[in-house]
Amino acid sequence: MPTVSVIVPTYNRADSLPRTIDSVLAQTHDDLELVVVDDASTDDTRAVVERYDDDRVTYLAHATNRGGSAARNTGIWESDGDYVAFLDSDDEWHPEKLERQVRELESRSDDWVAAYCGVEMVRENGENPVLGWLRRQFGRLSETEGAEGGEELVADVLADDLHTSAGSTLLVERPVAERVDGFDESFDRFQDPEFLVRVLREGRLAYVDDPLVSRYASGNPSADELRDADEHYLRTFSDTVERLEAGGRDVRGAHAYFLAKCYLAEGRFRTGARYLRRARRPRPRQYPGLAASVVTGVGSAVGGR
Incomplete structure (x- = not known):
């Protein structure tokens, strides 16, 4: 089986990092190297990694904080596996994740160059049971769940x-990752879908139909930060966005809906409503998320008094 280079960018996550590393070293596909790229952490990240007595583990460190995209690129350029896989330093893989993905790609023709898989969300502080039930029920209505192409x-x-949760699910052939020149380091947010768009222009994406990644909900950036990052994302692909909208796809409306939820969750209801007026009409599977944003925002507004 081909060697896989697993890239884990990290910054001040010494507490969650062992969970991530353990899940990589427990893979049933054990022909791998794990490259942990420390983006100038100020906690015990180095000590955590150095406790692992396993020659598959490599620790690299940036002298200054350069961002997640730069950390992933360092991992790409300093590794040499036939495939490159990415994993955020607070998430974990199920043991058969890599084996299933590599087998899937090896069984297909050469134009299939990458694979992703299903995810399960883990909310360490729990979730409102009603919202959780609604999310599971409506989530089944996603038209693009498991899409390939x-x-x-x-x-x-x-x-x-x-x-696709590409930052923790994506496995891609090394020549493709190198051909697209890695991650765009101008992106602090949305770097995963931005990278995926360029991969899709090089070849086809396969799907392994099982939740093989556990994603842990962590702190979110501010709505204003996400707004600025979203504008950069849309500008980067402006020609494609214009073409899609000319063909009837409401790309900007979808992004307005995303930002509306972010502002609502902060209790900034006036700004959230302004984005909602510009947003694409929510689809049924999105109702639980919208409700959760409003509930969270009410709590933020009440708590801020």
Whole structure:
């Protein structure tokens, strides 16, 4: 089986990092190297990594904080596996994740160059049981869940209809990762879908239909930060966005809906409502998320008094 280079960018996550590293070293596909790229952490990250007595583990450190995209690129350039896989330093893989993905790609023709898989969300502080039930029920209505294909999927990614959690699910052939020149280091947010769009222009994306990644909900950046990052994302693909909208795809409306939820969750209801007026009409599977944003925002507003 081909060697896989697993890239874990990290910054001040010494507490969650062992969970992530353990899940990589427990893979049934054990022909791998794990490259942990420390983006100038100020906690015990180095000591955590150095406790692992396993020659598959490599620790690299940036002298200054350069961001997640730069950390992933350092991992790409300093590794040499046939495939490159990415994992955020607060998430974990199920043991058969890499084996299933590598087997899937090896069984297909050469134009299939990357694979992702299902995810399960873990909310360490729990979730409102009613919202959780609604999320599970409506989530089944996603039209693009498990979508496979090539450049035709770019529209789904840009319109926020296909969520692959690429930062923790994606496995891609090394020549493709190198051909697209890695991650765009101008991105602090949305770097995963931005990278995926460029991968899709190089070849086809396969799906392994099982939740093989546990994603842990962590702190979110401010709505204003996300707004600025979202504008940069749309500008980067402005030509494609214009073409899609000319063909009837409401890309900007989808992004307005995303930002509306962010502002509502902060209790900034006036700004959230302004974005909602510009947003694409929510689909049934999105109702629980919208409700959760409003509930969270009410709590934020009350708590801030």
